[in-house]
Amino acid sequence: MLARGFVPEEIHKTKQSHSIGWLVFVLCFVGLVFLFSASYYRSELLFGNPYYFFKQQFIRMIIGAVFAFIISKVNFESLTRFLPLLILLNILLLILTFIPGIGVSFWGANRWIIIAGISFQPSEFAKFTLVFYLAYILSKKKDAFDEPFTSIIPPAIVIFIFSFLVYLQNDFSTAIFLLFIGAFMLFIAGVPIRYFLYFIVVALPLLLILLFTKEHRVLRLITFLDPSRDPDGTGYQIQVSMRAMSEGGLWGKGIGAGDFKFGILPEAHSDFVFSIFAEEMGFVGVLVVFALFSIFAVRAFSVSINQESFFYRMLGFGSIFTIVLQVLLNISVVSGLLPTTGIPLPFFSAGGSSALITLALCGLIINISKSSEGGWNV
Incomplete structure (x- = not known):
């Protein structure tokens, strides 16, 4: 087998890329489940179809998965020419x-x-x-x-x-x-x-x-500093978001059993989908998702830091940083730790463009993880 090119390092690289691929798949699956839970009421209200946002997101994720697969196979050296x-x-x-x-x-x-x-x-x-x-x-x-x-x-x-x-x-x-x-x-x-x-x-x-x-930016900042200042206006969304998360308790209300998506929390299917997740899955569910994102980040950073190519290291670090920073910003916003930003939650928030680019970045990371020689040297 060794004569045919079988070496332990190549198996290790393959396992790395597979583990990252499976983590991406699990995050996409969980994100789609809770996007549907958070969006079916609004979908029915706006389009007369409870599956509208779910179907749109599912299609975009399939397209994104195709892009990710292609990107995971291409030679980055040839792409730099473009x-x-x-x-x-x-x-x-x-x-x-x-x-x-x-x-x-x-x-x-x-x-x-x-x-x-x-x-x-x-x-x-x-x-x-x-x-x-x-x-x-x-x-x-x-x-x-x-x-x-x-x-x-x-x-x-x-x-x-x-x-x-x-x-x-x-x-x-x-x-x-x-x-x-x-x-x-x-x-x-x-x-x-x-x-x-x-x-x-x-x-x-x-x-x-x-x-x-800009007045709306100043109002967002004031609301962040004192959410109770205008509870029915600029402070409404953040206060409702925090209420939804707190009502989840330890175990949550159960998948689909949340109340705040029924017109109470604006943009429950988009930037504030994590609030619905926390309400329905509770503190334990939040810990599980944090664990998934953390394992994904650690695996991606580990793959990147071990690359011999400076270009590949930079590409890996930049890709995972872009995804992780969005996760941290979004969750901080819905928890009231940062002013409202409009940054979506990767894998969860409705938004075709965000889903496509997130999966494209994942394709970069998987490509790097499969590089048996650590990429090309520049």
Whole structure:
């Protein structure tokens, strides 16, 4: 068997990719179950079909799984040739959100485009593009950080362009999220701390101005600091969310037996689906989901840190950080620990674009985990 290429390391790599794949499958399954539980009332109310949101999400997850499978098989070295085209395409899609007839405005935000009857959120695609681009460019420039105009400034400009275009869509939370992705990848690449200090000195006043020049952002901040200040207005959603979670108790009310999804908690099927999960599954169920996400994160980080290729390490770290940070932000919001952000919960929240990109990032991680040689060296 050894003569035919059978080596223990290859089995280990295969087991790693399979374990991550199964974790993704379990998270998708649990997410779909509770999306249906949280959404069937609203689906029936809006569309006369209790399965509407569930079917939409299921179809998007199947498409996302196909993308993940393809990405898990491709040679990343060949894909890097198309990076300039990928960046330009993403910028074009972000700009299209402002074009009447293509871009769609919802609640004052221009986050979506509709092409051939299919809606898509380009800011979600930007997460994938940014991770792949930064992993590549920083791996190429890792030995030239003492020359910032050739190694740090170009990726910083791309990060800024993406974040600025998303901010213009009136999506402040996702714009800041993209900045966090960029900062994290620059940090783990080994960019000297002094450059982060320069950025903070310049950017912090600007971010504060952007935050306080929009009334709804100020109201969100005030609500976070004092949810009881306007219990029937801006503070309503957070207070109801925390009530739903607390009523779950230790064991929860049971799958489908929650009350707050029946028009009491706004966006119960979307950004606040975890509140319904906690109500129906209780503290024990929350611990189980935390364990699933934690095992997934640890496995993905373990796979990434053991790669010989700097590019593969960066790609793995960026992918899992993007997923885990969204999990932490969403759960912190519904628990009242952070102001409302509009960041979805991966695998759970309704949203086709988010599901597609989350699974695409999982495809990157699985591809890395199957690399018997630790990727290609750059």
